[in-house]
Amino acid sequence: MSDNNQMVEKYRNNFLKEVEANVEEGDWVKMCMQCGVCAGSCPMGPYWEHTPQELFMMIRAGKREEVLTSESMWMCTSCYNCISRCPRELPITHIMHGLAHYAKRLGIAPKQQATMRFSQKFWDNLMVSGRVNELKLGIALYFLDGFAQGVKNALAASGLGLGMYKAKRLNPMEILGGHSIKDKSGLKAMIKKAQEIEEARISGNNK
């Protein structure tokens, strides 16, 4: 059984409980009093399908599929307006990231979601040397949608690249691997441990 089906089976109709158990800061969702200040404060508000207020209500109403496959929480830019304004002091930004992460973990986040794809590229890039290789990250982004589009993107941005090179903000030699942090294996061990802890928590939830 896939992760997702397991969860559906386990929590049946009680999506709120599922969120509380699995989503980072998810136990705050029940405390929302539906005032709508988060929705009104969000600079991205007009571009989301569902505002945080609506997402919280949908969670309580058990709209599991709609919430987890939504692009809305991926739109959060972490400006923290909602957190600083929420009268009930909900960590809304963190809940948004928590929901996005949970959806991705279950494999039901929208496949072409740009923020998600970028985040994955960023993570993969980071894990190579413990430091973000900006040149490689940039190139990877240009070629996200295929080779032809990548060439077009690169040509369009060539002026910017040249400028950065002249200003010594970009080193073409980074393409060969670039510099890394001192203790790469130490970082890997830390990440591994963190992932182990998380895995244990998830499997604990799934018991």
Add this chain to the structure above:
Amino acid sequence: MADELLMGAYVCKGCGIGDRLDCGQLEQTATRDGKAKFAKSHDFLCSAEGVAMIQADIDSGETNHVIIGACSRRAKVEAFNFQNVTVSRANLREGVIWVRPDNDEANETTQEMADDYMRMACAESKFQKLPAGSSEQSLNKTILVVGGGISGMTAAIEAADAGYPAVIVEKAGELGGVMGQLHRRVATTSPYAEPEDTTVADLIAKIEAASNISVHLNSTVTKTAGAPGRFDVDISTESGATSNVSIGAIVQASGMKQFDANKLTEFAYDKSDNVITQLELEALAKEANGGPIKRKDGKEVSSVVFVQCAGQRSDKEGYLPYCSGFCCTASIKQAMYFKDANPDVDTVIMYDDLRTPGAGGEDFYRAGQKKGVIFTKSSVSTIDASGNDLTVNFKDMILNEETSMPADLVVLATGQEPNSGPNPYALDEAKKAAEDAGEEVPSEVEITVDSILNLDYRQGTDLPHLKHGFTDSHFICFPYETRRTGIYSAGPVRRPMDSLQSTIDATGAAMKAIQEVENAAVGAAAHPRSGDLSFPQFRIEGCTQCKRCTVECPFGAINEDEKGFPSFNESRCRRCGTCMGACPVRVISFENYSVDTVGQQIKNVDIPDEFDEKPRILVLACENDAYPALDMAAQNRLEYSAFTRVVPVRCLGSVNTIWLTDALNSGYDGIILMGCQKGDDYQCHFVKGSEIAHMRMSKIADTLETLNLEKERVATYEVAITDVTRTTELINDMAKTIEEIGMSPFKF
């Protein structure tokens, strides 16, 4: 006090009065025109030295009618509080120099204004007597509490603790009322997170232990006669045995009843046993006593939906238009019953606006959320009860969709209705409503409830209603006060409220009852004229038995004797003077406030002849709101016409039309009456005074017509204490109107 009238006038030169006015001339006005025995000036009259000067004159018998020309009668009240003499105040500061510009052009009219106020104060003083007090006085400390619920029990305990014996009359066979039917109550103490004990058992134990509280169970009040300090009350048991008690003051705490859920057919209350009211759930919770709550058919409830505002806050015919104010927190508490017994029970509260009044309301809401109670902003349309389990159909207001939810049990928050007796003014109000709507005027109204107090008053058996059956109260200034002096309503019979508010309310009412007992003992008025020893007196020879005073008295103070003459119950009286204003033959007066004390002020104003171009505007201002508003205008140095002469009146209801007729006859060019807001959201301190005055004044047009005067010359306004700028505008508008229509032809 000597019977001889010894008027002594004092003029203060402080606060700039001496710089702006010719005080020597004011002294002369007082002695020459006002007929004061002597007049003195002082640089600073309210100083210890100035006050001592007046006191010395009083002590040496020089004066027994003191006239003070200084600031407003609302200022320096303590300094000018002299015992055993009458005090009249000429308002030279707020009434004259502060509302007039300081320039050569204005000085002449400013001085005329001050001279007139001195004359008026002298005239008032001349016709004022020192109130001798009522002969009705008696101290009866016993307080009757009608109703043995949480409000009634609290009121009785509070009174008894303060040393005032209490008598509780309860219709049911045991104390407790609605509160006694509850399993637990909403949190009342920090951190406001858990339902608490109802405290009913503690209160009953306390009452049983108290030596000065007596309880009449299965009993009702079958007669209440008399007045504060000497209420004569019959208490009858179901079996008919009657006992008679003498009572000082009464607290009516007759409580609430649930709105009849049978009217809620859309929620299938009449079809399913599993749709219940909040009180019915309390019974189930009591039965479960902390264990899992079972519904009537024995099934353990695993999902429950609370429908808020069921039959409330609705404009539908027969539904309650108001918010009962207690049901949101009650539903949260009840959802906690389920969650505390088993956290897996689904509890959903469907609300439109969640209202959690009280200091701990928001914390209690949060506590409910923490326990996992789900709150859904929604509007429930119907409940489908075709099967054993229910389906709640509702619109989710956040997600904007019609949807439904299954539930084992549905609890309706139906709200509360007051247990008040029949409204004594029901017929009058129905008639007026029908008249306003242009419908056929009814000749009688149906009475559906039993009387609670059985008052032996001419004005009906029970406390008047304000709105939706709640007993009357001056909710802005004197919330416990009803329109029957010495009878205080407390708890949900007064306005919708929860149990914590009821205990606070009951405590307040008990304190007011104690105050009234003490007032009655010395013959003093309750507020707003607290301490006033005068009371209405009438010349029986002149009375035409027209009954206007008995009908119009807002407080039911006046009965009629067998011959139809008014019979006053002094301690029921609030000294508003509405009877005095009503009397067409002017036989009713107070010792310190009469047709003459005001009428002579009006007559003693100097009226220059028509060609002087100096009109006169008479302002009769309510002393509670309009007069302070004028004082505040003066403090803000807002100017108004120098031709204005303001006379404070106790209430606009005390204005007798003879004053207006006399004023118009003697050449006043315009008259402004300023009273308080009337109607359902009245601010009148005497509840009906302003309304009655407006009604009387609507008929003044006829008088004006017979005098051949323009109807614009008399204007009546509702003025709030905050209408500071507006008061001056109203005066200046009248001045402008007079300029347009010309001077009164009645100047001699």
